[in-house]
Amino acid sequence: MKLTKFIISIILLFIFNLNSYSQERIYVNKKEFKVTEEGFKTAWDNISKGNFQFFQHRAGSYLKAVKFYEEAYKYNSENAELNLLLGISYLRSYPKTKSLKFIQKAIELKFNVHPKSSFLLARALHLNSEFNKAIIEYSSYKDALTKSQEKKFNPIIDKYISECENGLKIEKNITRALVDDIDEELNSVYDDYNAVLSTDGDYMIFTSRRGEEKDRLNPIDDKFYEDIYVSKKDGKKWESATNIGEPINTKWNDAAVELSEDGEKLIIYRGREDGGDLYSATQNDGRWKNIHEISQKVNSNKSNESSICFTADGKKMYFVSNIDKNNLGGRDIYVTELPENSNKWSKPKNIGATINTEYDEASVYITSDEKFMYFSSKGHNTIGGYDIFKSEMIDGEWNEPENMGIPINSPDDDLFFNIQKNNRDAYYSSSREDGIGQLDIYHVVLLGPEKPLLTNDDIDLIASLVNPVYDGFYEEPLKITYTEMTIVKGTVTGFNTGKPLESDIEIVDNANGKLLKKVKSNINTGAYTVNLPTGKNYGMSVNADGYMFHSEYFIVPAASGFNEIYKNIALQPMTPGSKIILYNTFFDSGKSTLRSESFSELNRLAKMFEKYPNLVLEISGHTDNRGSKAVNTRLSLARAKSVVNYLKGQGVKDANLKAVGLYFKFPVATNKTEAGRQENRRVEAKILSN
Numbered sequence: 141m142k143l144t145k146f147i148i149s150i151i152l153l154f155i156f157n158l159n160s161y162s163q164e165r166i167y168v169n170k171k172e173f174k175v176t177e178e179g180f181k182t183a184w185d186n187i188s189k190g191n192f193q194f195f196q197h198r199a200g201s202y203l204k205a206v207k208f209y210e211e212a213y214k215y216n217s218e219n220a221e222l223n224l225l226l227g228i229s230y231l232r233s234y235p236k237t238k239s240l241k242f243i244q245k246a247i248e249l250k251f252n253v254h255p256k257s258s259f260l261l262a263r264a265l266h267l268n269s270e271f272n273k274a275i276i277e278y279s280s281y282k283d284a285l286t287k288s289q290e291k292k293f294n295p296i297i298d299k300y301i302s303e304c305e306n307g308l309k310i311e312k313n314i315t316r317a318l319v320d321d322i323d324e325e326l327n328s329v330y331d332d333y334n335a336v337l338s339t340d341g342d343y344m345i346f347t348s349r350r351g352e353e354k355d356r357l358n359p360i361d362d363k364f365y366e367d368i369y370v371s372k373k374d375g376k377k378w379e380s381a382t383n384i385g386e387p388i389n390t391k392w393n394d395a396a397v398e399l400s401e402d403g404e405k406l407i408i409y410r411g412r413e414d415g416g417d418l419y420s421a422t423q424n425d426g427r428w429k430n431i432h433e434i435s436q437k438v439n440s441n442k443s444n445e446s447s448i449c450f451t452a453d454g455k456k457m458y459f460v461s462n463i464d465k466n467n468l469g470g471r472d473i474y475v476t477e478l479p480e481n482s483n484k485w486s487k488p489k490n491i492g493a494t495i496n497t498e499y500d501e502a503s504v505y506i507t508s509d510e511k512f513m514y515f516s517s518k519g520h521n522t523i524g525g526y527d528i529f530k531s532e533m534i535d536g537e538w539n540e541p542e543n544m545g546i547p548i549n550s551p552d553d554d555l556f557f558n559i560q561k562n563n564r565d566a567y568y569s570s571s572r573e574d575g576i577g578q579l580d581i582y583h584v585v586l587l588g589p590e591k592p593l594l595t596n597d598d599i600d601l602i603a604s605l606v607n608p609v610y611d612g613f614y615e616e617p618l619k620i621t622y623t624e625m626t627i628v629k630g631t632v633t634g635f636n637t638g639k640p641l642e643s644d645i646e647i648v649d650n651a652n653g654k655l656l657k658k659v660k661s662n663i664n665t666g667a668y669t670v671n672l673p674t675g676k677n678y679g680m681s682v683n684a685d686g687y688m689f690h691s692e693y694f695i696v697p698a699a700s701g702f703n704e705i706y707k708n709i710a711l712q713p714m715t716p717g718s719k720i721i722l723y724n725t726f727f728d729s730g731k732s733t734l735r736s737e738s739f740s741e742l743n744r745l746a747k748m749f750e751k752y753p754n755l756v757l758e759i760s761g762h763t764d765n766r767g768s769k770a771v772n773t774r775l776s777l778a779r780a781k782s783v784v785n786y787l788k789g790q791g792v793k794d795a796n797l798k799a800v801g802l803y804f805k806f807p808v809a810t811n812k813t814e815a816g817r818q819e820n821r822r823v824e825a826k827i828l829s830n
Contacts, residue, residue, distance in 0.1 A: 166254060199363060224253050238573075258277050266278075346370075397418060405421070408420075472491075508671050512559075515541075628694075650679045677695045679723075680724075690712075755827065758827075760802050765811040
């Protein structure tokens, strides 16, 4: 069933539940419906066409039924059965909130219009956030059940009542967030969902059920098959979405699932109406290629996966599945890991009852630092359908989830929450009254805790003369916890040509030498993007065939919030005279002993000789101008020799290396400031011959 059938099941599950309460057929009596001869034939024809669509009991057919019933309604709006058919059709398509008007009117016109009318009214009230009234109608219907019906229907009615009670509690504490529909640039009158974005938030890939009349319909729900669409942000505005095209999209179902941090790897779902699997595609030369199936431990003929998310280092995969028959509910969230020096994922592990419930869990999103999880669930304290929840990892365990609240969540389905690296903007899919289609993509701005206003004496005086008006939007705000994150972005080019280069970029934690990230710059643009947690000293190296590697270090202070660092890098060609600064080679002050943080970079330098065995490098030490020339000459030479000796220890031949001490002869910055002096204290590697 996978992603497509998961979306379909969201819709159909509600329909099947509804059908179980409304098995009696609803017919419009022809004699009762007729009021005048004029227009009757056309109106009755529309009812017949509407009935044909309605009784197919498919999501797409209910929407078609609405159009025919609405035309008949123009002829006679006072028929109870027609009002009920319209109300149920809206309940089973969209906007569901519109159902209330017609169901209420049907009951007003004919109190016994349907044996389950109080339940249908309760559902319509619930979806319109009229929680108190919905509880009354649910309870009324529950009280009228026979003994044989109670065992079958009480559990789901009790669940709906509980959701309404949750809604009453949650709406007292409105979340400080703004929810904004993205309108026609991305959304259509069809379903649009699961937006996955590039690290910088300027490129979006999502799934849509839009199509043209000539396109094929999925027989399960009578809607167009899924296709994947893309959009880019022009300033603050999204451009009109375009079909991603072949080879990603096929004539069957194709859905976006996950986009890698560098935007070069896309996880997609592929399948027909009876199921499918997850695949990986790689972007190369501006085209998506190398499409292949991902781990068999996730793809299984016996399981259905609706969402997947990788941690930033690519070593963990969280996904939603019913892969285990002993799971806690229909679908649970699982995690699998990729061990060091292995290309095989471990056996998936259920993440446990703190997150997973007896009901279905759906989409899952893990922040880059694996500190927060955002997921959808029908359990916990949902207010209806799937709600978005957040959990924080503390001491290696996910803590009790909290409902993201209103206005983010609604009484209908809210799914695929994808928060950006600034931890302020997010995108998700929701079915609500102001939408364009059944599922639309919405933009969320998390406002965080309210900041107190600062006033001067005059404003204080004026304020004391009036009674303040308190808006519930500002009372008892949900505390938004922000994760500090930094995005490093830029381009890699050739120093002499200025042309974009495809390169390998590695980020190392200088404190322990551990490789944290490895990405590639784009072969066509040279662009790269990496996101990093704050509070670390990072080493960065850039490597491309035919060029000397580039290295540097930078410190991102703890609790510095969201930052963007731009680093455009020009790589030196492997020709005599080219040189690089070994930014990640460190010494203690006034000493020539290498610190352990230097080893990762010098190991990288040593590997150059494996590819270029005739390479001869001059390793030069440089100082600032404090102290005498003699002292600085000795120190700079000693540091150069320390580097040479380390490289020899890694197998580099003596003939390939030359150490020189150039004291403060060639400054690269001013010696009048500490920052400038620090730049001047360096070690360089220059090609003498190759």
